[in-house]
Amino acid sequence: xxxxxxxxxxxxxxxxxxxxxxxxxxxxxxxxxxxxxxxxxxxxxxxxxxxxxxxxxxxxxxxxxxxxxxxxxxxxxxxxxxxxxxxxxxxxxxxxxxxxxxxxxxxxxxxxxxxxxxxxxxxxxxxxxxxxxxxxxxxxxxxxxxxxxxxxxxxxxxxxxxxxxxxxxxxxxxxxxxxxxxxxxxxxxxxxxxxxxxxxxxxxxxxxxxxxxxxxxxxxxxxxxxxxxxxxxxxxxxxxxxxxxxxxxxxxxxxxxxxxxxxxxxxxxxxxxxxxxxxxxxxxxxxxxxxxxxxxxxx
Numbered sequence: 001x002x003x004x005x006x007x008x009x010x011x012x013x014x015x016x017x018x019x020x021x022x023x024x025x026x027x028x029x030x031x032x033x034x035x036x037x038x039x040x041x042x043x044x045x046x047x048x049x050x051x052x053x054x055x056x057x058x059x060x061x062x063x064x065x066x067x068x069x070x071x072x073x074x075x076x077x078x079x080x081x082x083x084x085x086x087x088x089x090x091x092x093x094x095x096x097x098x099x100x101x102x103x104x105x106x107x108x109x110x111x112x113x114x115x116x117x118x119x120x121x122x123x124x125x126x127x128x129x130x131x132x133x134x135x136x137x138x139x140x141x142x143x144x145x146x147x148x149x150x151x152x153x154x155x156x157x158x159x160x161x162x163x164x165x166x167x168x169x170x171x172x173x174x175x176x177x178x179x180x181x182x183x184x185x186x187x188x189x190x191x192x193x194x195x196x197x198x199x200x201x202x203x204x205x206x207x208x209x210x211x212x213x214x215x216x217x218x219x220x221x222x223x224x225x226x227x228x229x230x231x232x233x234x235x236x237x238x239x240x241x242x243x244x245x246x247x248x249x250x251x252x253x254x255x256x257x258x259x260x261x262x263x264x265x266x267x268x269x270x271x272x273x274x275x276x277x278x279x280x281x282x283x284x285x286x287x288x289x290x291x292x293x294x295x296x297x298x299x
Contacts, residue, residue: 105186
């Protein structure tokens, strides 16, 4: 009887999951590894009105996917159903949801086998640790030390592990004693299914600063092209009128077309040309007058 009851519970859970798959256009799969219970509760509270979160066994999810005939493309998710997972059902944009989860990550102490979330540099200075076995532990991980004022000091800033590298047991112990937290804990989507489209983790990661820079560069390039090709838009209309006015003004002055705006510059231009011609004719006249020496020779 108990086994029959368990079987019925599983059937009910599969049916509920099928309804969730039909109800929401997007489903994300996030790994539960290194996720602490308080963090999970905080995520559920903060996103309660936007995302329905549920822990479902991978075997039951596979059955639910098979039972959701309307969305046959869900089968693409089966290869990602490994390890403990949290399933997120929502109508949010998957990239927006990924950013929400990214902001909720926290830094935590490392254990052997963890992966560094960033380049870890141990700064030079007083560690606050008394001399003893700690010196050999520091030396093992490549930290140059000295003893000063009864404490162990690090001689210089030292890179001990790069981003993406595995943290050894000895390094994890040292970083813990130095209160350095090189590991990020939190939810991160492994994959998202968005209305038939499968988006993997590497494509869900967005550098907002880089996106902003790219948009600014693209806008500047498009603005410059629209000006050079005289293509009017709401954004460039004012600048385009200024450019056209300046070019028309220059053309009017160069072709001596008098207008209320060009007349002053035309008069100045004519006056300058007159002075130039007057100066040139004086020089010619001076050359035409014979000098005293020339007159004597002629006599």
